Amino acid sequence: MEKSAYKIHIIGAGISGLIAAQILENHGYCPVIIEASNSVGGRVKTDVVNDYNLDHGFQVLLTSYPAAQKYLNYDALELQQFLPGATIFKNGKSQTIGDPLRSLSLLLPTLFSSVGTFSDKIKILQLNAFLKKKTLTDIFKTEEKSTLNYLQNFGFSKDMIQTFFKPFFSGIFLEPNLETSSRMFEFVYKMFGDGLAVLPKNGIQAIPNQLKNNLKTTRFQFDTSVKEVKNNLIILQDGSEIKTHFTIIATEASHLVSNLKNQETTWKSCDTLYFESKTRNIQKPIIGLIADEKALINNIFYHTSIETSAKAKQELLSVTIVKEHDLSEEKLVKKVTEDLKTYCNIFDIKFLKRYRINMALPKLTNLQYEISSTETKLTSAIFLAGDILLNGSLNAAMISGERAALGVIQTLEDGLIVDELTSEYS
Known part of the structure; x- marks a missing residue:
């Protein structure tokens, strides 16, 4: 049976699914990606609103991610760099700190902060x-x-933790109390130290768009929701069925496979609100951290402080909230606007859009960096992918997608069930 004749389906056109498709293509297979929405990206998406690029949540790419270096063309993404530091707002004042070894402009403000x-x-x-x-x-x-x-335990003072580490890493971990595993802290901290935080000129969705454009023989089936996955059968929400040799589930799998029903992933949520402003009070491309404990808002960033493909005439400000709340959108916008005035001296802004992201990051324990291809195998014909298998990062999403695809390929090359499949579909 020709490699191209095997029916291999990938559920989910996020980063994991796209990488899985690329690996399968590299080995001569022609997968089909089934995606519930109308575009690629999963949690990595960008909208254009009023000529601004609005990412679904404040996201950055860390250039030191090993898997990203392997699979992305950084030059083609036209990556825009953040300064390695932060402007910290506390008690109505702001000061900037950072790594002077990597950006000399941060030397004096850091020394005298x-x-x-x-x-x-x-x-x-x-x-x-x-x-x-x-x-x-x-x-x-x-x-x-x-x-x-x-x-x-490392010996940092309470003030240092409260003023810098909490707001900075709360914005990354999407939880306000730094309960996240120290493995994730060390990993992210090392990645920040070894490379740069960047954003593509076209917004974060430029990353999955590039991965999609690299694919040549993969077919996409958008606006298609899956109800259930069985060994050689995919049942769609409309009741129709798709026969398949292999399925890679590159999304939350617990509701798709019967024996995973009680293993649903717990997710962290956050809110990101975008505002238009005539001016910006952080001139450099650097994140703003709100260190006052009473504030609802956690971090801010002026997206127009870096070069963007959007043709906006004013400044674009994003505000991230990681604390839990039960405010309506109207009351949330009002509260955020008040916080921006009180803690950041930001006035005269116009609300653009709110993103409530209920499944922003998986809440995981026993975090891992690697996974073997055999560990992605759920049944003889169903494989799992996604950052939920390892740790909540773009790097993990890529690794898991690669490993799931290699698991399928290894199963075929070992000839374990080829005869059975060939006879069934011949």
């Missing part, structure tokens, strides 16, 4: 050196504790 003690600044250098030497394999073998406990 009141954020953290002198001891804290020494410990930052020690943490940088420690994680520079630590391998990714070692990071994910280290005993897990909460990030908060990790920072406390």
Whole structure:
């Protein structure tokens, strides 16, 4: 049976699904991606609203992600760099800190900032050196504790944790108390230290768009919702059925496979609100952190501080909220507007759009960096992919997609069930 004749279906056109398709294509197969929405990207999407690129949540790409280096063409993405630091808003004042070794403009403001003690600044250098030497394999073998406990054990002061680490990493982990595994902290911190935080000129969806455009023989079936997946059968929400040799589920699988019904992933949620502003009070391409505990808002960023393909005439401001709340959109916009005035001295803004992202990041324990292709195998014909298998990152999404596809390929090459499939579909 020709490789191209095998029916291999991938459910979900997010990063994992697209990488899985690429690996299958590289080995001569022609998969079909079934996607519930009308475009690729999954959680990595961008809308154009009023001539602004609005990402679904504030997202960045870390250039040091090994899998991203392997699968993305950075030059073609026209990546725009963030400064390696942050402007911190506290008690009605702001100050900027960062890594002066990587951006000289941050040297004086960091030296003269009141954020953290002198001891804290020494410990930052020690943490940088420690994680520079630590391998990714070692990071994910280290005993897990909460990030908060990790920072406390490292010796950082309460003020340093509250003023910098909490708002910065809460915006990444999408939870306000730094309960996230220390493995994730070390991994993300190392990735920030080894590379740059960037955004494509066309918004974050340029990443899955590039992966889609790399595919040559993959077929897409958009606006198609799957109800159930069985060994050689996919049942759609409209009741129609698709016969298949293999299925890679590159999305939440618990509601699709009967024996996973009680293993649903818990998800972290967040809100991102976009505003139009005539001016910006952070001139450089750097994130703003709100360190006041009473504030609802966590971090802000002026997307027009970096080069963008959008043709907007004013400034674009995003605001991220990770704390739980039960506010209606109207009351949320009002509260955020008040917080921006109170804590950031930001006035005269116009609300554009709110994104409530209920499934922003998986809430995971026992985080892993790697997974073998055999570990992605659920049944003889069903494989799993997605960052939920490893850790909540773009890097993990890519690795898991690659491994699931290799699992399918290995099964075929081993000839374990080829005869049975060939006779059934001949």
